[in-house]
Amino acid sequence: MHQDGIPTSGPGLGVDVDGEEITLPAPPVGRPPDLRVVAVDMDGTFLRTGSTYDHPRFTALRRRMRAAGVRFVVASGNQEAQLLSFFPAADGLAPDGVVSDNGAIVLADGVRILETCAPMGALERALAVLDGGGPAFIASGPDGAYLRQAESPEMRELLTFYHPDYRYVARTTDINGQRVSKIALVDERGFEQAFLDRLQAALGGAMVPVVSGHDSVDLIVPGRHKASGLEVLLAHWRLGRGQVAAFGDSSNDAEMLACVGYGIAMGNASRVARAAARFTAPSNDDDGVLEVLEAWFPAD
Incomplete structure (x- = not known):
């Protein structure tokens, strides 16, 4: 049930719709001055193989992100309850926004602001x-x-x-x-x-x-995907796409990667995800999301 597709041969390579290899640069070294939201897919992106991540490392990052006024969003095809279970509120890790069920359900600051159901x-x-x-x-x-x-x-x-x-x-x-x-x-x-x-x-x-x-x-439900759910959050917070960095690895991340200011494909990303992104990060098993965020939110 892992949400992803075909890995490519290296962390800097992507493939466009015609199959031609393209090179993706690393994200900006310094934090983009207009950054206000970081959105992450989970399986194959934020989570390592085995559904784990470095809690102490991310806890410190979350404190620095909050101090900088940058919100954290989880966007996934999985259920809201499952996504929240990875980020205990008691540890200060609860995300500011959750896009679950591929954009059909959206949570902002602990409150459901969208529920979409099939006819x-x-x-x-x-x-x-x-x-x-x-x-x-x-x-x-x-x-x-x-x-x-x-x-x-x-x-x-x-x-x-x-x-x-x-x-x-x-x-x-x-x-x-x-x-x-x-x-x-x-x-x-x-x-x-x-x-x-x-x-x-x-x-x-x-x-x-x-x-x-x-x-x-x-x-x-057609028209509901991670990008549409993210748009609901941005409208709620009165922010723009250009103020968002999004990380993803699969074809169902492509709309989200393409619509934001800083779309970042993981080193293990599928071809479709790479073609939609502007930048590349190390793989999920190399903690690529945390590597980029630590460069953007360094410890004092």
Whole structure:
């Protein structure tokens, strides 16, 4: 369920839409004077392999970012509850903004300011396709997530890691009528195009499938993605795109990387993410986000 695509051969290389290699420079050495927001994807970006990060190092950075008047935003396809679990408020790490479920749900300063749900008819059609076998899935929305009891123990563990606020349902049809923002599908064999075409036809454009890895597809509300969620936050805070630095590694980060003043692809980023970014940072396993932020917010 890792949200990402194809790694390239080195930290300074990106590939444009025609497949031609391009070189991305490192971010500015000094903090951009207009910087007011830092937004990060989680899996493959802020988090190392194994879903960890250096808490003491980031704690010190958060203090310096606050002192400089720079907000911290987490933007991910994962559930709000899962994202907040990485940043305990008691430790002073709670993000100023959260964009979850690929932009369908937005939290600003601890308050939900956006909840977007799929039309009930589209949800019913999608569930009818999924009820006939096929991939494991979890449906997530403002009231939590819904997981079929029939999923294998391995899939339960995987899906509930990314969606810890969940409840079981006995039948797929029991999800009908619930508020659902996103359906996350997982199939370790990968997804055949014929299945995706059948699903897309059933949805009629009311939800759209977005491939987030060989074994992962998210069904999302069209027009809702990390960039649109970030725009909601910026409007709330009366800030502009040019005042934002965003870090990402996958195709579902591309809109966010392209729309901000300082779009930064990780050294392990997919081709699509690299093509959308202006700069590159070390990989997630080399703590690339923290490396850049420490250069921008040095200790006294």
